[in-house]
Amino acid sequence: MNILILGGGGREHSLAWAVKQNPKCDRLIVAPGNAGTAMLAECADLDVLDAAAVVTFAEENTVDFVIVGPEAPLAAGVADALKAAGIKTFGPSAAAARLEASKAFTKEICDACGAPTAGYARFTDKAAAVAYVKTEGAPIVVKADGLAAGKGVIVAMTVEEALAGLDDIFGGAFGAAGAEVVIEEFMEGEEASLFILSDGTDVLPVGSAQDHKRVGDGDTGPNTGGMGAYSPAPVLTDAILSQAMEEIVKPTIAEMARRGTPFQGVLYAGLMIKDGRARLVEYNVRFGDPEAQVLMMRLGAQAFDLIQACAEGRLATVKANWADDHALTVVMAAEGYPGSYLKGSQIRGLAELPEDSSHMVFHAGTAERNGAIIATGGRVLNVTGRGETLAEARARAYAMVDRIDWPGGFCRRDIGWRALPQP
Numbered sequence: 533m534n535i536l537i538l539g540g541g542g543r544e545h546s547l548a549w550a551v552k553q554n555p556k557c558d559r560l561i562v563a564p565g566n567a568g569t570a571m572l573a574e575c576a577d578l579d580v581l582d583a584a585a586v587v588t589f590a591e592e593n594t595v596d597f598v599i600v601g602p603e604a605p606l607a608a609g610v611a612d613a614l615k616a617a618g619i620k621t622f623g624p625s626a627a628a629a630r631l632e633a634s635k636a637f638t639k640e641i642c643d644a645c646g647a648p649t650a651g652y653a654r655f656t657d658k659a660a661a662v663a664y665v666k667t668e669g670a671p672i673v674v675k676a677d678g679l680a681a682g683k684g685v686i687v688a689m690t691v692e693e694a695l696a697g698l699d700d701i702f703g704g705a706f707g708a709a710g711a712e713v714v715i716e717e718f719m720e721g722e723e724a725s726l727f728i729l730s731d732g733t734d735v736l737p738v739g740s741a742q743d744h745k746r747v748g749d750g751d752t753g754p755n756t757g758g759m760g761a762y763s764p765a766p767v768l769t770d771a772i773l774s775q776a777m778e779e780i781v782k783p784t785i786a787e788m789a790r791r792g793t794p795f796q797g798v799l800y801a802g803l804m805i806k807d808g809r810a811r812l813v814e815y816n817v818r819f820g821d822p823e824a825q826v827l828m829m830r831l832g833a834q835a836f837d838l839i840q841a842c843a844e845g846r847l848a849t850v851k852a853n854w855a856d857d858h859a860l861t862v863v864m865a866a867e868g869y870p871g872s873y874l875k876g877s878q879i880r881g882l883a884e885l886p887e888d889s890s891h892m893v894f895h896a897g898t899a900e901r902n903g904a905i906i907a908t909g910g911r912v913l914n915v916t917g918r919g920e921t922l923a924e925a926r927a928r929a930y931a932m933v934d935r936i937d938w939p940g941g942f943c944r945r946d947i948g949w950r951a952l953p954q955p
């Protein structure tokens with residue numbers, strides 16, 4: 533098969549790495565890709581938000597199957613356009629992608645199907661939102677309704693912070709994404725992410741993970757897209773997993789189908805766990821980044837069989853084969869990230885690292901120039917280890933980190949701290 537992956541981050545490199553190992557894969561193209569995907573696939577310079585251009589490219593290159601990595605093309609209807617053109621595609625319709633693209637929509641679905649989540653209220657009027665915050669008090673969570681690249685959520689410990697958040701959102705800091713605001717009850721607990729494939733009817737969990745959102749050791753400093761992750765998430769016990777599937781995931785999938793907008797793709801459920809129960813924090817409609825890197829490291833070649841069965845409505849006929857293993861990834865970022873960061877610094881030592889089913893460096897913001905690997909983004913490398921224990925996976929990942937010669941980069945030294953005693 534000729535397979536096209538849309539996206540250019542660490543998530544897409546890990547997807548490409550897994551797909552490439554599957555014997556069904558003949559030709560593999562990643563658009564736009566990065567220096568890492570260029571080592572195992574063709575890279576194509578394509579605007580992945582331009583649905584017509586993506587369809588034309590897929591037709592011209594006799595692509596049999598498309599995997600959409602990020603949320604923006606999904607929300608823009610790229611999967612709809614590909615499916616309408618008769619090209620098999622993994623990823624939800626724009627209508628189903630609203631589970632990520634609108635926080636108010638997700639709350640509406642939770643109400644309709646009874647899924648446990650934080651109490652909330654919705655506002656399009658700033659004065660009413662301000663009055664609500666003053667009545668409810670802090671801690672409280674203020675969210676721009678739409679896609680805001682992970683920056684539209686203010687977890688406010690004081691009323692002042694919440695009001696400042698409302699000023700930003702209603703002041704236009706997030707553009708149209710802030711036309712509506714969702715204000716939520718602050719939930720305490722431990723967060724974990726659950727990834728579920730759905731073909732619109734059936735569901736198949738494909739792993740759990742925990743990430744580290746803050747830039748600094750000990751979960752300090754500003755929020756980022758994620759500085760590391762590990763899988764499985766020990767906090768997600770079998771009992772909590774089945775509660776989350778029965779009370780949250782299955783009712784959501786059924787409600788989406790009932791509305792005539794079935795969800796086909798990977799549903800990423802962000803969960804808050806407390807006292808042995810999970811509540812929904814949010815949905816994403818794609819694999820997480822860097823969570824995909826640890827999931828793909830554990831799934832390997834079978835990932836494509838599962839993704840294909842999902843897109844073809846055959847999920848009930850397949851199952852995921854799990855080894856009793858663990859994976860951990862450490863994100864290396866450019867100095868300054870998540871603020872303005874240095875671009876163009878050279879990374880050395882990657883070619884000398886082991887590359888096998890227990891060791892892999894997935895690239896994110898990298899490019900190749902005259903044989904050298906150059907950092908071009910904020911999050912740049914995902915140094916990933918797999919092992920029989922989480923401690924072994926972590927040791928493998930950090931042993932690789934220590935051999936990478938990149939003075940312009942940094943990473944957290946404590947990925948996995950919740951699940952492991954620190955060395």
Ligand code: AMP
Binds near residue numbers: 682716
């Ligand atoms: P979201 O984009 O909705 O996942 O929010 C980003 C992060 O904000 C989450 O991963 C949580 O850490 C935090 N968060 C969001 N909603 C809540 C809530 N209701 N209570 C506590 N923390 C929350």
Ligand code: GLY
Binds near residue numbers: 743820822823
């Ligand atoms: N790592 C968080 C996300 O992909 O949304």
